[in-house]
């Protein structure tokens with residue numbers, strides 16, 4: 046009986062590519078907002094990789110449903126090997142500065158909802174003394190910049206939360222991996238990044254990094270790898286210089 050992996054935010058471009066990597070080894074439970082799209086992805090994966098794929102509806106902002114959703118997923122499968130959290134939302138920064146609802150949505154989708162879904166997931170994995178969590182944060186959380194600090198603050202909060210969750214999970218054998226992509230060519234970044242730029246990854250490249258990271262039980266991965274060094278430099282710039290830069 047193959048183990049299953051839960052993919053939260055499964056209609057995301059990065060999640061779809063990651064599902065392709067995982068479906069060669071695991072059954073999948075795809076969780077997401079767009080149920081029609083989820084079904085289409087599930088059918089495609091089941092046919093191509095001969096695996097068992099089921100779907101569950103999920104709205105990140107409907108926090109009160111998250112506990113039951115996770116219970117439902119764990120009742121469905123014999124053994125759940127891990128979960129990947131992929132959902133996210135990138136606002137237009139200056140609009141989010143003016144409109145609280147947009148800023149609030151950004152914080153809720155990228156931070157609060159992740160905590161809300163990860164707490165019941167961690168509790169289940171602790172019970173079974175086994176499992177992995179791979180959660181997509183962002184390089185944007187490594188240092189606040191004027192061009193995306195509301196999104197960046199939510200991702201920075203998520204990164205810190207995941208440090209604590211990793212520390213908590215260690216004694217029960219539950220592994221937590223933080224994924225920090227740089228620029229990726231997906232629906233989220235259409236018109237923002239140039240897909241031909243060498244700095245911009247494809248969802249497939251990020252998915253392979255995630256898959257390798259899970260196998261090697263990495264704590265934090267940057268995708269592509271060179272973002273680790275770019276962010277090392279960005280974090281090293283003294284604040285009195287950094288605040289003057291138009292980043």
Ligand SMILES: NC(=O)c1ccc[n+]([C@@H]2O[C@H](COP(=O)([O-])OP(=O)(O)OC[C@H]3O[C@@H](n4cnc5c(N)ncnc54)[C@H](OP(=O)(O)O)[C@@H]3O)[C@@H](O)[C@H]2O)c1
Nearest residue numbers: 056057058059078079104105132133183226228229231233
């Ligand atoms: N692309 C980049 O350059 C980049 C860089 C760093 C980090 N990331 C992170 O990577 C992750 C995946 O993003 P992506 O690049 O693959 O973008 P994407 O294709 O736009 O995926 C975003 C996903 O989030 C889901 N989502 C948004 N709001 C939701 C809500 N209220 N309830 C449920 N689902 C919701 C979307 O669902 P629908 O399909 O229903 O809209 C979609 O599946 C995100 O966490 C993002 O912040 C991306």
